Amino acid sequence: MDKSKIKVQDFLARVPLFNSMGPEELNRIALGTTEVRAERGEQIFQRGDPCVGFHQVLYGQVKLSFTSFSGVEKVIELIGPGHSFGEALMFMGSPYIVTATATEDTLLLHVSKPVIYREIHHDAEFACKMLAGLSQRMHSLMCDMESYALRTGTQRVIGYLLKELPDAQATQVTLPVTKAVLASRLNLTPEHFSRILAELSAQNLIAFKGRKITIINPEDLRNHAGY
Numbered sequence: 161m162d163k164s165k166i167k168v169q170d171f172l173a174r175v176p177l178f179n180s181m182g183p184e185e186l187n188r189i190a191l192g193t194t195e196v197r198a199e200r201g202e203q204i205f206q207r208g209d210p211c212v213g214f215h216q217v218l219y220g221q222v223k224l225s226f227t228s229f230s231g232v233e234k235v236i237e238l239i240g241p242g243h244s245f246g247e248a249l250m251f252m253g254s255p256y257i258v259t260a261t262a263t264e265d266t267l268l269l270h271v272s273k274p275v276i277y278r279e280i281h282h283d284a285e286f287a288c289k290m291l292a293g294l295s296q297r298m299h300s301l302m303c304d305m306e307s308y309a310l311r312t313g314t315q316r317v318i319g320y321l322l323k324e325l326p327d328a329q330a331t332q333v334t335l336p337v338t339k340a341v342l343a344s345r346l347n348l349t350p351e352h353f354s355r356i357l358a359e360l361s362a363q364n365l366i367a368f369k370g371r372k373i374t375i376i377n378p379e380d381l382r383n384h385a386g387y
Contacts, residue, residue, distance in 0.1 A: 168193050171269055175216050176242065177289050185279070192275030198222075198262035206259050213272040214246035220266025221336060224258045225344070235344035238263070238337060247294055250276070263337050308347045316346045317356045318385040321366070321375060331378065335371040360384075 168190045172178045178189060196215065198204050204215070204222065215222070222239040236258055239245050249256060250273050280287045307316055320342075324333045335342055343353035357373070360366045365381050367374045375381055 168195065168269070171195075171218055174218070175244075175269070177216070177244070177286075177293065180285070185283075189271065189275055189279065192272035194270050196268040196270050198266045198268070200262055200264045200266075202262050204260040204262060204266075204268070205256050207256055209256050211246055211249040211254060211256050213270050213276070214244055214250050215260070216244040216269045216271065217241050218267045218269060220268075221263045222266060222268070223261045223263050223337070223341060225261065226258060233344060235341055238341075238345060240336070244293065247290065248297070263341065313346070313348050313352055314356050314359070315385045315387075316348070317353065318360075318381055319387070320346060321373060322378060322382060322387070325375070325378065331375045333373045333375070335373065339371075 169183075169186045172181075172186050172189055172193065178186065181189070192213075196204065198220070207226070217239050219241050221241075222245070223235055224237045224239065224245060226234045226236065228234070237245070245260070246256070276290070280290065307319065311319070321333050325331070337345075339353055339357075340350040343350045346353065348356075357366070357368055360381075361368060363384070365376060365384055367376060
């Protein structure tokens with residue numbers, strides 16, 4: 161067996177969807193899996209391209225977005241290591257409805273549709289994992305809709321900052337993308353996002369420099385948002 165195939169199998173074994181599989185099953189998945197390397201700013205696929213499988217991010221980050229006729233971009237989701245995208249459209253047999261762009265140097269695995277269908281037919285546990293992943297994505301999108309409809313811009317920014325804290329003792333967040341991209345993800349204009357950060361800083365709730373944001377007191381920030 162060639163070395164590239166072994167490398168793909170090693171990558172697959174780290175992915176939650178495949179980490180309970182044995183060597184034979186990984187061999188079968190590897191036959192329909194290819195590595196995709198994308199440099200920062202490179203498009204992985206465009207809206208309208210055929211979806212013939214799904215992508216799993218190993219490292220880096222991918223931005224899923226729409227672009228209006230006037231050229232305004234709306235960021236739908238930011239996909240990081242350990243997460244996947246494209247499953248729903250793969251099952252529907254529909255083309256991509258978003259454009260995927262690497263926001264930093266990224267390594268992905270593309271797993272082809274025939275391989276996934278074969279494993280679903282042979283392994284009920286694998287099928288359940290696929291359903292769980294799709295359900296989680298649906299839940300996340302519903303939470304986004306609730307946030308856009310019922311929370312103010314300030315509440316959305318605070319909610320994001322608190323969620324990004326790595327643990328209960330941490331007080332610093334490093335934004336993974338530019339402020340403009342993150343503003344779009346939170347359904348804000350870049351100007352509104354910057355104004356919210358300035359207001360929170362003026363109230364001595366946060367301090368920020370570039371992409372680094374320090375939360376002076378997480379509990380005070382949570383109370384300010386009414387959480």
